[in-house]
Amino acid sequence: MLRPIPHNERLADVRYDIRGPLHARALDLEQQGIPIVRLNIGNPGRFGFEAPTHIREAIASHLRDSEAYCHQQGLTEARQAIVDVMRARGLSGVDTSHVFIGNGVSELIDLSLRGLLNPGDEVLVPAPDYPLWTAAVILNDGQPVHYPCPPERLGLPDPIEIERMITPRTRAIVIINPNNPNGAVYPKPLLEAIAALAEKHRLVVFSDEIYEGLLFEDAKFHAMAPLVQGSLCITMSGLSKMHRACGYRVGWMVASGRVQAARDYLRSLDLLAALRLCSNVQGQWAIPAALQGPDTHTALCQPGGRLFETRAALLRAVARSRYLRVVAPMGAMYGFVGVDARNLPGFDDQQFALDLLDQRQVLIVPGSSFNVSYRDHFRITLLPEAALMERVIDTIDGFVGELAQKARPHVAAA
Ligand SMILES: Cc1ncc(COP(=O)(O)O)c(C=O)c1O
Structure with a gap:
C-alpha cells in the first residue's frame, strides 16, 4: 500500500475559486466540445484587449538587456519611474530603495x-x-479578520466598525481601492479615517491600488500613501489591469510614511526579494513606458469605451431583471451581483454557480469565494462585449426564475 503524502495543513483553509474546481469543470466541458461563456477572471487579453504598443515595444527593444538577473528590488530605471509617480503625489521622501x-x-x-x-x-x-489577500495571510501563519463592506453601504467599510475589530495582535490593514470584486471607490474622508486608525494603532497599511485608473462616472481615486504619515504604508500597483498586460507579470510596491521605524521590515523584504533573485527582467522594461507614455485606459471607462459600455449593459440588464440586483461598480472591472433568494430555500452560491455552468454554460465566481459571510452574490467581469453581457444577465435571471418555479411547491409545503 502506498502511504499518502501529507501536505501543508494550512492549505485546508486556503481557496482560490477564480481558478478552482468550477474552473476545472469548465475546462472539462470545453474538452467535451461544449463552449463556455467565461466571466470568471479579470484577464483582459482573453477578451480581445491588447497591451498598448509602446509597452510592447519597450520590452522588445530591451530583450538583450534582459538576460542577466537584475537587482533583487528591480531595475533602477523602472524603480525610478515608480518613484516619479509617488513624488508627483507629494511623497518627496520616497526613493528607489523603497x-x-x-x-x-x-x-x-x-x-x-x-x-x-x-x-x-x-x-x-x-x-x-x-481572495489572495486572505490566502496569503493564512499561508504566512497570520489570522485574517474580515471587516464588512456590505452592499447596503455601497460596498464601503465603516471605520468605527473596523476599530472595534482591532486587538493587540492586529498588525496591518488591507484596503483594495478600487475594490475587486465590488467596484467600490473609497472617498477621501474614509481613507483619512482609516489612515488615522492605522496611525493610532500602529498598523501597517497595505493599499492595493491595481485598478487605480479604472473609474466610472464621477468616481475619483485618492491614493492612500499621502494620507499615511505616522505609520507605514505599502502601496501596490502594476501593469496587469490598466495596461492590460497580465501575462507580463509586472507589479510593484512602494513603502512610504514611517520608513525609518520600519527599517527591519524593509530589510526583511529585501532579503525575501533576494532569495528569489529578481523578478522577470524583460517585463520591467515596460514600467517606464507605461508610466510615462500616453494614457490608454481612461477612454475605456468613458462613453464608447469597452468597459463603460459593458458596465452600462450590466446595469440595464440588472434593472430589468426580476431576481438580480447590483450596486453600480464605480471602479475596477467587475460586477458583484446579488440574487434575490427569498423564494429559494437553501440557496447556495457555490451550488448555483455549478448548476449555472452545467445547465447554461456560463462561468461565474460565487460571492463567498471573496470571503463574505452571505451566500447570495456572484462576481462577473466587465471584460466581454456589452451585447454578451446583456444576454448573459438575461440568461442568469431566467435561470434563477426557473429555480424559483421549481422551488414553489417546496415553499408551499413548508
Ligand atoms: C485587487 C487585486 N490585487 C492584485 C491582483 C493580482 O494582480 P497581478 O496580475 O499583478 O498579480 C489582482 C488580480 O486580479 C487583483 O484583482
Missing part, C-alpha cells in the same frame, strides 16, 4: 506579508476581498 518590483502584485502580496507576520498576528482584510 520600491520593490515583483512578478505581479500577487508575488508581492505574499512577500510583504511573509516579511511582516509572526504566528497568530492578525490582519484586517475587507470582505469582499481579492
Whole structure:
C-alpha cells in the first residue's frame, strides 16, 4: 500500500475559486466540445484587449538587456519611474530603495506579508476581498479578520466598525481601492479615517491600488500613501489591469510614511526579494513606458469605451431583471451581483454557480469565494462585449426564475 503524502495543513483553509474546481469543470466541458461563456477572471487579453504598443515595444527593444538577473528590488530605471509617480503625489521622501518590483502584485502580496507576520498576528482584510489577500495571510501563519463592506453601504467599510475589530495582535490593514470584486471607490474622508486608525494603532497599511485608473462616472481615486504619515504604508500597483498586460507579470510596491521605524521590515523584504533573485527582467522594461507614455485606459471607462459600455449593459440588464440586483461598480472591472433568494430555500452560491455552468454554460465566481459571510452574490467581469453581457444577465435571471418555479411547491409545503 502506498502511504499518502501529507501536505501543508494550512492549505485546508486556503481557496482560490477564480481558478478552482468550477474552473476545472469548465475546462472539462470545453474538452467535451461544449463552449463556455467565461466571466470568471479579470484577464483582459482573453477578451480581445491588447497591451498598448509602446509597452510592447519597450520590452522588445530591451530583450538583450534582459538576460542577466537584475537587482533583487528591480531595475533602477523602472524603480525610478515608480518613484516619479509617488513624488508627483507629494511623497518627496520616497526613493528607489523603497520600491520593490515583483512578478505581479500577487508575488508581492505574499512577500510583504511573509516579511511582516509572526504566528497568530492578525490582519484586517475587507470582505469582499481579492481572495489572495486572505490566502496569503493564512499561508504566512497570520489570522485574517474580515471587516464588512456590505452592499447596503455601497460596498464601503465603516471605520468605527473596523476599530472595534482591532486587538493587540492586529498588525496591518488591507484596503483594495478600487475594490475587486465590488467596484467600490473609497472617498477621501474614509481613507483619512482609516489612515488615522492605522496611525493610532500602529498598523501597517497595505493599499492595493491595481485598478487605480479604472473609474466610472464621477468616481475619483485618492491614493492612500499621502494620507499615511505616522505609520507605514505599502502601496501596490502594476501593469496587469490598466495596461492590460497580465501575462507580463509586472507589479510593484512602494513603502512610504514611517520608513525609518520600519527599517527591519524593509530589510526583511529585501532579503525575501533576494532569495528569489529578481523578478522577470524583460517585463520591467515596460514600467517606464507605461508610466510615462500616453494614457490608454481612461477612454475605456468613458462613453464608447469597452468597459463603460459593458458596465452600462450590466446595469440595464440588472434593472430589468426580476431576481438580480447590483450596486453600480464605480471602479475596477467587475460586477458583484446579488440574487434575490427569498423564494429559494437553501440557496447556495457555490451550488448555483455549478448548476449555472452545467445547465447554461456560463462561468461565474460565487460571492463567498471573496470571503463574505452571505451566500447570495456572484462576481462577473466587465471584460466581454456589452451585447454578451446583456444576454448573459438575461440568461442568469431566467435561470434563477426557473429555480424559483421549481422551488414553489417546496415553499408551499413548508
Ligand atoms: C485587487 C487585486 N490585487 C492584485 C491582483 C493580482 O494582480 P497581478 O496580475 O499583478 O498579480 C489582482 C488580480 O486580479 C487583483 O484583482
